[in-house]
Amino acid sequence: MKFVSIIAAAIFLVSCVTSHNSSQVAAGTAQEQSARTPSATSDLTGTFLGEGLYSNRTTGLRRPAMRIYLDRVQGESNSYHAVLVEYDQLLNMGLPYIAAQKAPALNKVIGYLDKIATRISAYKLIPSQKSGTYQMHNLEVRNGQIVPVLAPSMHLILDPANKESNPLAGATISGNPEGPISFPSESDEQMGSLKNLVDVLNISQYKLAAVIYKKAHLGSSWRGNWNDLEGSYLSEYGRFTDGVLELYSVNGQKRHKFIKTNTTKAKYFTNPKSAAIEGEYLTTEPIPKMYILTSANKVKTASDKEMTGRIGVFLDVFDASAPEAGGHMVTELAHINPQDPEDFMMYYEHPQHLKNVGVEPKK
16 A cells, blocks of 8 residues: 655645646556556456545545446456445545554554545446446345345446547446446546645545556555465554454465454454454355355354455555555455445555564553
């Protein structure tokens, strides 16, 4: 992950972004979409930055930055599995992250980074009878499998006039009662100029995200190579001695081990429910890059009820693995509640990719 603090964002953007026109913003967005041009079959695989236009929302950001990750379904020519992420307020993320890197003692004062998203949900996209339109079916866990629900909850509508390399340019997701999600095209995006702190604070979340990704050379990834993802995961980014989750394998069997202690309080997690989770779980991957848990113990627990219906996904929302971005790669593991996109649990990979960190007892 890589973030820009409020002060850093102002200085960085004012000094580096004095006049970004629409083509520059689109280029920045395209760069973090895996630098891929769609084939003649209009492959949508990739990750795309968008904007929620939630005029009917009464709480939270009404125009949050959004991101969708799309992965073609194996054995199906034009269906996709998807993860949809709503970003939290971007300017709130940088300071705790930078403190964790440069001055960890400050985290005890300003807090740790534990919120980069406000909603995460998973879907299967199935082409509808109307060309360029996909039904978005929520995914759920059923009998050890991840399956789509019968009725679609939303629709992805591609722009038939799109001539850009970005296949989602001009697309819209409709059906959300709060409002649509838009994926701006190069022709309708105007950046304007950022000359002072007021400009930075007034910029939309989408435009701010586009600038951050472009200027910091960031990507965004949906990961799925388990061998690379094993190790210790933290309750909050920067709480380096708080390894509350261990991912490992035994004889080829993937496993989760949740560590519950009196040290890690509920407020130290992205979702306070995580504080009560404990025990070992067998981990299966019914869909590539999507995981579900089954208790490794015969005796059922309250943790089982909470975890076994969730869908786990590994995201590097701010992927700084490119050399020009610093070669820094930290993955977030989100366990999604299929019934409630706000009720996801998130754990943060140890920045040094350590294993068996455990939770340091109080001194």
